Amino acid sequence: MTAVLPDRAERVAAAPAAEHRGPGGFAWIGLCAALIAGAPIGALGILALQGNAAHWLHLATAVVPYALHETAVLLGGVTVFVVVVGTGTAWLVTAYAFPGRRMLEVALLLPLAFPAYVMAYAWIDLMHPIGPLQSGLRALLGIERPAELRLPDLRSLPGAVLVFGLALYPYVYVAARAAFLARMTTLTEAARTLGAGPGRVFGRVALPLAWPAIAAGTSLVLMETLNDVGAAEFLGVTTLTTTVYSTWVNRSDLAGAAQIALAMLAIVLALVLAERTARGARSFAVGGGAQRALPPRRVDGIAGLGLLALGALVVALGFGLPTGHLAWQAALRLAEGHGGATLLPAIGNTLLVAVLATVAAVLTGLVLVEGRRLHPGSRLHAAVLRVATSGYAVPGTVLAVGLLVVLGGFDRAARAVVEFAGGAPTGLLVSASIGAVVLAYVVRFVRLAATQVETGLERIPPTLDQSARSLGRTPAGVMSAIHLPLLRASLAGAALLVFVDCMKELPATLLLRPLNFDTLATLLYGEAARGTYEDGAIAALLIVAIGLVPVAVLVRLGRPPATLEARP
Amino acid sequence: MTKVWYRLTAIVLATGALSAHGIAAEVNVYTTREPGLFAPLAADFTARTGIKVNTVFVKDGLAERVAAEGAGSPADLLMTVDIGNLVELVDKGVTRPVTSPALAAAVPAHLRAADGAWYALSLRARLVWADKSLGLTSVSYDDLADPKWKGKVCIRSGQHPYNVALVAAMIAHVGEAKTEEWLTGLKANLAKKPGGGDRDVARDILGGLCQIGVGNSYYVGLMRSGKGGAEQKTWGEEVAVVLPTFTGGGTHVNASGAALAKHAPNAAEAEKLLEYLLSPEGQKIYAEQNFEYPVRADAAVDPIIAALGKLTPDTLPLAEIAKHRKAASLLVDKVGFDR
Numbered sequence: 001m002t003a004v005l006p007d008r009a010e011r012v013a014a015a016p017a018a019e020h021r022g023p024g025g026f027a028w029i030g031l032c033a034a035l036i037a038g039a040p041i042g043a044l045g046i047l048a049l050q051g052n053a054a055h056w057l058h059l060a061t062a063v064v065p066y067a068l069h070e071t072a073v074l075l076g077g078v079t080v081f082v083v084v085v086g087t088g089t090a091w092l093v094t095a096y097a098f099p100g101r102r103m104l105e106v107a108l109l110l111p112l113a114f115p116a117y118v119m120a121y122a123w124i125d126l127m128h129p130i131g132p133l134q135s136g137l138r139a140l141l142g143i144e145r146p147a148e149l150r151l152p153d154l155r156s157l158p159g160a161v162l163v164f165g166l167a168l169y170p171y172v173y174v175a176a177r178a179a180f181l182a183r184m185t186t187l188t189e190a191a192r193t194l195g196a197g198p199g200r201v202f203g204r205v206a207l208p209l210a211w212p213a214i215a216a217g218t219s220l221v222l223m224e225t226l227n228d229v230g231a232a233e234f235l236g237v238t239t240l241t242t243t244v245y246s247t248w249v250n251r252s253d254l255a256g257a258a259q260i261a262l263a264m265l266a267i268v269l270a271l272v273l274a275e276r277t278a279r280g281a282r283s284f285a286v287g288g289g290a291q292r293a294l295p296p297r298r299v300d301g302i303a304g305l306g307l308l309a310l311g312a313l314v315v316a317l318g319f320g321l322p323t324g325h326l327a328w329q330a331a332l333r334l335a336e337g338h339g340g341a342t343l344l345p346a347i348g349n350t351l352l353v354a355v356l357a358t359v360a361a362v363l364t365g366l367v368l369v370e371g372r373r374l375h376p377g378s379r380l381h382a383a384v385l386r387v388a389t390s391g392y393a394v395p396g397t398v399l400a401v402g403l404l405v406v407l408g409g410f411d412r413a414a415r416a417v418v419e420f421a422g423g424a425p426t427g428l429l430v431s432a433s434i435g436a437v438v439l440a441y442v443v444r445f446v447r448l449a450a451t452q453v454e455t456g457l458e459r460i461p462p463t464l465d466q467s468a469r470s471l472g473r474t475p476a477g478v479m480s481a482i483h484l485p486l487l488r489a490s491l492a493g494a495a496l497l498v499f500v501d502c503m504k505e506l507p508a509t510l511l512l513r514p515l516n517f518d519t520l521a522t523l524l525y526g527e528a529a530r531g532t533y534e535d536g537a538i539a540a541l542l543i544v545a546i547g548l549v550p551v552a553v554l555v556r557l558g559r560p561p562a563t564l565e566a567r568p
Numbered sequence: 569m570t571k572v573w574y575r576l577t578a579i580v581l582a583t584g585a586l587s588a589h590g591i592a593a594e595v596n597v598y599t600t601r602e603p604g605l606f607a608p609l610a611a612d613f614t615a616r617t618g619i620k621v622n623t624v625f626v627k628d629g630l631a632e633r634v635a636a637e638g639a640g641s642p643a644d645l646l647m648t649v650d651i652g653n654l655v656e657l658v659d660k661g662v663t664r665p666v667t668s669p670a671l672a673a674a675v676p677a678h679l680r681a682a683d684g685a686w687y688a689l690s691l692r693a694r695l696v697w698a699d700k701s702l703g704l705t706s707v708s709y710d711d712l713a714d715p716k717w718k719g720k721v722c723i724r725s726g727q728h729p730y731n732v733a734l735v736a737a738m739i740a741h742v743g744e745a746k747t748e749e750w751l752t753g754l755k756a757n758l759a760k761k762p763g764g765g766d767r768d769v770a771r772d773i774l775g776g777l778c779q780i781g782v783g784n785s786y787y788v789g790l791m792r793s794g795k796g797g798a799e800q801k802t803w804g805e806e807v808a809v810v811l812p813t814f815t816g817g818g819t820h821v822n823a824s825g826a827a828l829a830k831h832a833p834n835a836a837e838a839e840k841l842l843e844y845l846l847s848p849e850g851q852k853i854y855a856e857q858n859f860e861y862p863v864r865a866d867a868a869v870d871p872i873i874a875a876l877g878k879l880t881p882d883t884l885p886l887a888e889i890a891k892h893r894k895a896a897s898l899l900v901d902k903v904g905f906d907r
Contacts (some may be wrong), residue, residue: 062901129775130803147776155763184765238906246727249628250897271801330754342603379833403631408636415640427833428640432624432633493638498699511629515622515642518603526625530602530858531765531787532796 014149026371026475028386033364037388037443040402041265044258044394047405051255055247059260063243071239073157074164074232075222078416081165082221085314086172087214091202092311094180097296098304104311105177106551111318112170112497113547115504115521117230118540119167120160121533122322124234127154160235165230166318167223174457174493174554175217179210181489198297213455215275220451220497223268223392230506231527240264241395254401261398268393269386323544330537342523347542350519353434353509354502357441361498362491364388364442365449370483374465374475385450391445396507403440404511407431432514440508445501449494456490496554500547520546580818595837597623599647600630601824605858606647612853613844619837634662634829643829644838650686650729652736654825655890658685663827666839674846677824678885679863688823688886689845690860693785693879694734694812695819698808699773704780707812709820712782713753721757722772722781724764726905727897730784730822735896737820737882737889744895751903762906767791770803789872811877818882821861 093105093444111119126133129146143149153159187209191201232239240260248257299307368388372381391399414429430436460483467480484491506521513522520539527536600604603625626633630653633641648654648664657663658681665684672680679688696712698704712721724731738747759778769781770791782864790796791804811819827843832838844850851867854860859870861879868874900906 011571058898058901062898062904066904066907075852118778128768128771129777130771133776145776146774153777176779233728234764235762236906242727245628246901250652250727250729250732251894252652252659252789253894254632329797397628404629404633404636408638411640415638426635427642431637431640432642472738507585507628510625510627511633513624515624517624522625523603525627526603529627530605531767532604532790534796535604557639 022245025378026367026374028385029364029367030371030381032445033368033388034384036439037391037446037468038404040399040443041262041390041394043402043405043409044262044398046253047254047402048258048262051253051259053252053259055253055256059243059247062293064240067238067240067243070157070237071226074160074237074239075225077161077166078164078225079218081161082169082172083214085165085216086169086217087176087207087210087468089169089205089311089314090173090176090180090210095198095202095206096175096299096304096307098299098307100308100312101296104308104315107315107319108173108311109170109496109551109554110315110323110544110548111167112500112551113503113544114167114319114322115230115506115524115540115543116164116167116224116228117234117528118326118524119318119322120163120231120234121528122325123159123163123184124154125534126321126325127151140528143178155236155533157235158239162232162234163234163235164221164225166314167231168224169314169318171220171224171497172214172217173474174450174497175213178452178489178493179213179455179459180206182259188200212458216451216455219272219275220392220448226264226268226393227395229395229397244335244395244398248398257398257403261395265390265393269390272393310468323541326534326537326540326544329534330541333535333537342518343520343538343542346518346520346523346539347546349517350503350521350543350546353437353519354439354499356434357438357445357502358495358499359445360438361442362411362449362494364496365446366453366479366487366491369450369453369457370475370479373462373483374478376462389447389450391443392445396444396505399444400440400508400511402509403436403443404431407436407439407512412557432512434514434517436512437509437517441502441505442500442513444505444508445498446495448501452490452494452497453487456487456493460486492554497551499550503543593618593837594620595834595841596642596644597621597647597841598626598630598634598643598645598829599623600626600628600653601647601649608857609845609850612849613689613841616844617840617851619840621841622797630683631660631662632659635660639831641829641831642833644832644834645826645841646829647689647824647826649824650733651823651825651886652729652733652890652893654686654823654827655887657827660735662830664832666828666842668839668843670843671846675863676865678883681887686825686827687842687846688825688863690824690851690854690858690862691821691881692824692860693811693819693821693881694730694875695783695785695788696780696810696812697770697773697783697788698780698810700806700808702779702808704810706807707780707810708815710750710815711812712780713750713757715753715757717757717780719757719759720779720790721754722769722778723754723758723762724766724769724782726751726900730766731782732893732896733822733889734782734820735899736892737814737884739892739895739899740884740889741814741817744899748895748899748903751899751905755903755905757858767800767803770807773807774803785861785873785876786859788876789870792872799835809876811879813880814882816830817884818880821881822876823863823869823878824860825888 089108093101093108125131134151138149187205188201191205196204226239226241226456229241229245232242243258244257247253247260368385372385375381411428418426464482465478468482473481501548504521506525509519509522520543524536524539527533603623606623610623613619614615614621630646634641634646646657663685667684671687675687680686696707735747735751738750766783766787771782772778773781788804788809791800794801826842828835828838844853846864848864848867851862852863855862855868855870859873861869
């Protein structure tokens with residue numbers, strides 16, 4: 001024991017010296033990621049400068065006040081919806097044991113697989129005055145004419161809140177569930193010992209501890225909502241993004257669209273910063289103590305079935321009904337001999353780009369977040385993290401155009417070099433390649449991975465890092481020996497979110513892909529774009545089915561976390 | 569597992585091979601036309617000529633993509649579904665003219681650029697759909713703003729390209745000030761906020777949400793043919809369809825069309841494809857697949873569309889309408905059409 005002390009002291013003295021060797025691996029990788037993610041945004045900046053400001057008068061008077069209002073109401077409504085539903089369902093499956101809980105745990109993730117616009121189409125089909133639900137209701141009540149029984153129209157702001165909420169609450173559910181499962185056992189048990197009922201435990205212990213995770217999940221939902229064009233237009237909601245879109249597409253004013261998009265990006269970044277500042281230095285990490293699963297409270301009988309029904313209702317609305325409708329449409333089309341030939345290669349392509357992008361995005365996100373965690377106070381690491389993950393806040397179509405400009409510029413430069421050297425003119429190297437699509441996904445979705453890792457790390461006490469560093473571990477050593485085992489569930493969650501979003505991604509896929517390269521999402525969208533989305537029902541179901549695989553893996557990996565093995 | 573790797577390798581190699589152009593008897597098509605509609609035409613063309621057709625469906629940003637790819641672009645033929653986008657390609661300088669007596673003979677002068685920079689391939693008309701009980705037999709676009717329809721009209725977003733083109737055509741006819749009045753009147757007549765797609769207009773009329781609405785001709789074909797299922801056949805058959813006209817003009821049509829890419833590596837094949845698309849055989853597939861009006865005078869219209877009545881297309885040149893697209897989009901915002 002005595003022999004250890006001087007040794008340890010030596011290492012403590014040696015550790016700070018290592019910091020002076022200049023940027024390490026974390027910083028270099030972070031810088032590269034920031035450069036790659038920053039390039040298309042930079043290109044947008046250049047595009048924006050080429051436009052004039054004349055259209056701002058039009059926007060300020062005719063568009064922005066209204067679009068801002070609709071956007072704010074939509075985002076506000078969706079926030080309330082996803083926080084309540086996402087957190088509530090996560091608490092339901094982690095705090096209580098009731099019949100069917102394990103199934104519900106998985107099922108609650110399923111709406112993730114739905115592109116929001118498909119959810120919108122399916123719900124409009126179901127809820128339309130001459131759709132099955134209202135027709136059935138009229139038949140039941142003996143009413144003949146649709147005009148005599150009028151349910152509220154889903155094509156409205158409240159309808160959009162419902163559709164986006166149902167499609168996106170899993171982002172909060174994933175985050176909150178991981179938070180509830182991890183590291184609050186001791187506090188919860190203490191609260192219980194002191195006589196707190198489930199309500200008090202939830203309100204006074206679990207919720208405050210999970211709050212950073214819930215906030216992070218919600219910010220992802222808000223950016224997804226803000227990014228959407230298809231569902232918003234279909235539901236008759238004018239958001240800032242649909243404004244960008246009509247400026248570009250209908251007025252051929254890409255510069256103007258880039259200006260609005262960058263203004264939006266600035267607003268989003270300001271909000272993110274404000275949230276960070278508000279959260280401040282509050283540390284939610286719980287120090288010490290063994291980590292065990294929180295034993296859920298057993299609820300049997302009618303009450304247990306009641307809890308199951310509550311969760312099942314959310315699954316039914318967010319997944320069961322729209323999927324049932326799609327399955328019915330798909331069955332009709334299969335019976336007519338639709339589908340087939342184009343689907344198989346599309347499945348291969350979808351898996352290829354989604355898997356590549358998921359691996360790349362999760363690794364990049366991990367390195368970025370760990371870089372900041374392991375170099376506390378380093379402005380460089382904080383900055384590269386922020387820049388490298390900003391792609392998620394730019395509307396997908398606009399980001400894709402920025403990337404197009406960058407890749408095209410690269411290809412033109414390469415071509416010029418080859419020709420200068422006397423070589424034959426080449427085609428495209430990076431534009432219109434699978435690599436371009438994967439790159440776009442990573443730039444766009446690395447934020448999803450980073451957020452999951454961040455909320456996971458927040459629950460690992462920094463004292464562990466400090467002890468390890470003082471014992472001579474390098475930053476990479478701390479990451480691999482301490483963080484990675486504890487981050488298993490967070491990494492699995494990150495991979496799931498990125499994978500599923502890659503499968504659904506449209507604007508970048510449509511704009512950057514090579515010839516003859518279809519994914520399930522582009523096949524589905526091809527039909528939706530001509531107004532026959534139900535002809536894409538088979539592709540939509542396949543997206544959902546493939547999404548099930550990582551969901552199952554996640555739930556397995558996400559079960560109560562591994563304990564740190566005590567080293568002899 | 570090895571099979572998967574073979575597949576991955578094959579995909580990667582195939583992509584590499586495609587980007588290194590110059591393989592004989594191929595043509596690369598960048599299109600905003602939905603793949604399901606173009607595939608039958610491509611298959612028939614390949615069967616006839618042996619020329620392989622490679623396609624990529626690009627929804628928005630076609631012009632930006634071709635411009636960014638520059639001289640290395642593999643694009644040969646650029647196809648759009650909206651005349652505005654087609655003219656934009658030409659304006660951006662990513663096309664080059666094709667002059668061919670066969671093409672000039674196939675397409676009427678107002679449906680192509682004078683210098684051969686672009687050609688319309690098919691047309692669709694913006695029609696009025698109505699509750700059958702109204703017994704509506706004729707209507708003008710101006711009538712849509714008549715206060716007698718207050719609270720009875722359904723339409724999709726004013727910023728949808730179909731509607732932007734209609735408003736642009738109105739501007740071309742009566743000028744911006746009068747169009748603004750008309751659009752304000754139409755807005756005042758709406759039964760609900762604009763939204764949904766064209767087929768929703770038919771559904772909404774059947775659901776009693778509104779009495780008349782605006783929709784494209786080919787959706788009538790899609791619905792009435794039963795291609796979208798029995799349910800949609802009912803939607804299509806239960807609404808009355810009227811061909812409206814501008815006062816002193818014809819029915820508003822929009823065109824899908826094509827242009828040859830400036831750096832087309834397979835220009836000869838692209839011209840062949842263009843000629844095929846405008847041949848009686850190609851035009852027939854257009855009419856059958858998507859219930860559009862062919863541009864060739866001697867090609868037959870699908871019987872379902874023919875039954876709607878005789879189409880008298882507006883005689884204003886499409887290029888003229890396309891010029892007013894931006895003003896139309898601004899006007900839609902200005903009157904708060906989508907609010």
